[in-house]
Amino acid sequence: MPLFQHLAIDLGTAYSVAYLFSDDSFLWEPTFVALKRDGRFPLAIGREAKAMYGLNPSNIRVVQPLADGVISDFEVCSLYLQCLIKKALKKKRGIVRNVLFCLPWGATDVEVRAYRKQLELFPFSRIFLVREPYAAALGADISLENPSGSLVIDLGGGTTEITVLSLNGIVQCVSLKVGGNAMDLSIKQEIENRHRFSIGLKTAEEIKIRHGSIAPVIEDHDFEIKGFHRLYRFPRKKQINSSDIRQALEVPVQKILSGIAYSLESLTPELISDISAKGAVLVGGGALLKGWPERIKKRFNLSVQIPENPHFCVIRGMKKILLDLKKYQPLLEE
Structure with a gap:
């Protein structure tokens, strides 16, 4: 086991992923916490907590600490994050040198400070933050530095983020509170x-x-x-x-299609031309729902690419960043 470990965390509304660089392992857990109703100590997190949902007695409550992509319960979110990190590092030796944490594009300053405060409870050497659209694009093998527009649609559990990227930057990101x-x-x-x-x-x-x-x-x-x-x-x-x-499913699907239309309407002709030629890339767990390529092709005349295991695209992009922090430094927040 190496002396130094590197950790990546993607905290999602429905599911969260922790990636440990040293042994190339993923921990994929539902974002659920089970607690005693009169206490704040978690009885279970992840799959064990989700299995209790809807079956719990009156003295136990099962909570999703995130709703629509934002923190709905800061204290429970803190407990979940602490337990997820401990679970990922269980029986692992070495010092966690670099931690990379994924932020939603629309995360507020208050939420960013809250995430950072929880990460600082652990003896990590350095903490890096990256916005989710960048990680999703890298995980889908999109080259960010090229002078060419790319459309990435991240269909998550709480939100859908429709992002246009070019030249190592985000031209536009539309975040909808509609997801799985x-x-x-x-x-x-x-x-x-x-x-x-x-x-x-x-x-x-x-x-x-x-x-x-x-x-x-x-x-x-x-x-x-x-x-x-x-x-x-x-x-x-x-x-x-x-x-x-x-x-x-038609009502939420129409909201997402309207969000894509809104995103495309304000783009320059050059970006539209690039996207028309390359099509759209779908990532996130929602991309596994059958019929997205047909609906997008019919509505916008765009081809659709869905990478293998699209629900792991964000964490794969974070893995690339950890491999070459110097190259991707402009995308990071410290």
Whole structure:
């Protein structure tokens, strides 16, 4: 084990990733914390805490410390970040020399200070901050220094960031408070309104992953769900069709497409020409939802590239930065 370790952290609304450079390992955990209702000591974080969501007794509360890409509970977010770092460094020897932390493009000064304050609780030698659009672009193998425009759409759990980059800088970034969590809520509400059938948000997320699409790219099919029938007032199973899920997703999808349109409208003809030739790059967990290339092609006549494992694009970009801090110094904040 090397004497010096390097750590990268991408704190997300739905999922967070910690990357340890020395053994090239990823720790991917849901951003959930379980606590005693009358205390502030975490009972569990990550997958263990998420498994308790919706099942917890009255003396335990399960919290998502981030909402729509911003910190909703500073104290719980601090606990989660501390536990995530300890979990990533568990049984690892050596001194963490450099820590790279990813910030949303729209993070306020108060949030930046809060993140830095928590990182300073650990004996790290140096702390670097990078804005998420830069890391996402690098993780998608986009060359930032070229005099050419690139469109990167980061479909996260709490937000969607639509970014145009060129010449090592961000020309424009539109941040929407619409993401995977909003889609889960839309599915839940659609099933309740259309079928008078109640399901939880965890079930809605599973439906989205297994049966969700935003274009007719797969054959519509029936599948079974379990929940509570609000008309008959007892638990039961129900058959629904995948086309219902596509309809439920239409509202958040339209908001994202409108955000892309808004972003493109204000660009110079030169940037539009570059983007028309290169297309759009989709990153983030939401890029795995079937139908995005077809919808974007139909609406904007743009080709779409989705890198392998798009939900790890940000952390892959951060890995590149850690490999060559000198080269990417202009992108960093200390």
